[in-house]
Amino acid sequence: MDGNTVLELYRKMWVVRAFEQGLEREFKKGNVPGMLHTGLGQEAVQAAIANSLRKTDAFFPDHRAHGLLVLAGTPGEKIMAELFGKATGVCSGKGGSLHSADPSVGNFGDNAVEGSMMATALGVGLAYKMQKRDDLAAVIVGDGTAGRGEWHESLNLAATWKLPVLYCCVNNGYAISTAVGDSHATAELYEFACAYKMQSVQVDGNDVVEAARVTAEAVDWIRQGKGPFFIEYKTWRWQGIFSGEFRPAEEIRYWKEEHEPMKLARDYMVKNHIADDAVLEQIKAEVEAQVETWITFALESPPPDLSKATANVYVGWEVETR
Ligand SMILES: Cc1ncc(C[n+]2csc(CCOP(=O)(O)OP(=O)(O)O)c2C)c(N)n1
Ligand SMILES: [Mg+2]
Numbered sequence: 001m002d003g004n005t006v007l008e009l010y011r012k013m014w015v016v017r018a019f020e021q022g023l024e025r026e027f028k029k030g031n032v033p034g035m036l037h038t039g040l041g042q043e044a045v046q047a048a049i050a051n052s053l054r055k056t057d058a059f060f061p062d063h064r065a066h067g068l069l070v071l072a073g074t075p076g077e078k079i080m081a082e083l084f085g086k087a088t089g090v091c092s093g094k095g096g097s098l099h100s101a102d103p104s105v106g107n108f109g110d111n112a113v114e115g116s117m118m119a120t121a122l123g124v125g126l127a128y129k130m131q132k133r134d135d136l137a138a139v140i141v142g143d144g145t146a147g148r149g150e151w152h153e154s155l156n157l158a159a160t161w162k163l164p165v166l167y168c169c170v171n172n173g174y175a176i177s178t179a180v181g182d183s184h185a186t187a188e189l190y191e192f193a194c195a196y197k198m199q200s201v202q203v204d205g206n207d208v209v210e211a212a213r214v215t216a217e218a219v220d221w222i223r224q225g226k227g228p229f230f231i232e233y234k235t236w237r238w239q240g241i242f243s244g245e246f247r248p249a250e251e252i253r254y255w256k257e258e259h260e261p262m263k264l265a266r267d268y269m270v271k272n273h274i275a276d277d278a279v280l281e282q283i284k285a286e287v288e289a290q291v292e293t294w295i296t297f298a299l300e301s302p303p304p305d306l307s308k309a310t311a312n313v314y315v316g317w318e319v320e321t322r
């Protein structure tokens with residue numbers, strides 16, 4: 001992979017990291033309503049996916065993909081304001097973390113019912129296939145979804161009909177606090193896709209170079225009309241679902257220090273003479289400063305107007321207030 005692409009991936013990872021760190025800080029101050037799941041620790045996965053998608057593709061983000069929403073092309077301040085529940089947000093503050101959509105960049109939105117987007121993505125994939133487009137529908141799902149009916153129904157139909165669907169399975173080892181191997185017949189989730197005769201691969205989701213390479217190959221495969229592709233990204237989330245920590249100290253040390261995605265990317269670039277520490281530090285500083293402007297915008301934005309609470313709930317149908 002050429003140096004400029006790796007540098008661009010590194011910048012994308014910092015967009016995810018800085019966005020989530022800023023958001024988490026503001027959440028703790030009480031400025032972000034609702035629940036918050038962050039993508040901290042999963043930056044390389046999001047950068048790799050963003051690197052291969054284009055605006056005419058569709059994607060269904062998961063509950064940790066805030067950074068991906070920005071990387072897809074929605075202005076960062078509009079995503080930040082959305083998460084703050086402000087009128088200037090991309091969905092006028094009504095979507096929040098789990099329901100922000102922006103069709104103009106292909107973001108079809110998340111859904112709080114885990115797995116449901118795997119069914120919805122089939123419809124988009126089928127439409128694109130019937131329209132003979134070489135666009136695809138990407139669906140991002142966690143390991144916790146693997147036991148759901150939609151997971152298996154979706155893989156089966158996509159494989160049978162050779163639909164242009166990219167399955168991005170973010171296997172961070174846990175669903176809430178249940179380890180993958182404790183709730184599924186296998187902890188290697190790509191094996192489920194193999195059973196449905198789908199092209200599938202497992203990749204180190206903290207190694208951005210490998211993750212981006214594999215994602216690009218999968219996307220290429222799908223664009224050639226060869227059918228769906230399943231990628232299992234092995235990664236780890238910094239955040240538990242609830243406050244407090246249940247994971248062993250050695251596991252935390254491995255993922256947050258030794259196998260941390262930013263560190264791996266930095267080591268790769270220094271070793272391959274792509275960039276030195278000063279350049280990498282500058283990228284980090286630039287992105288962090290930009291994210292602060294998004295936070296300021298969100299903080300200063302007005303809340304949604306109560307009189308608009310029922311607007312845009314249904315297409316072309318104004319809901320009557322009572
Ligand atoms: C159908 C359904 N069941 C339960 C929940 C509650 N829930 C929210 S997040 C979550 C765990 C998801 O785990 P995973 O898919 O591994 O994603 P992670 O949080 O680890 O990124 C659950 C069970 C839900 N949103 N939808
Ligand atoms: Mg998980």
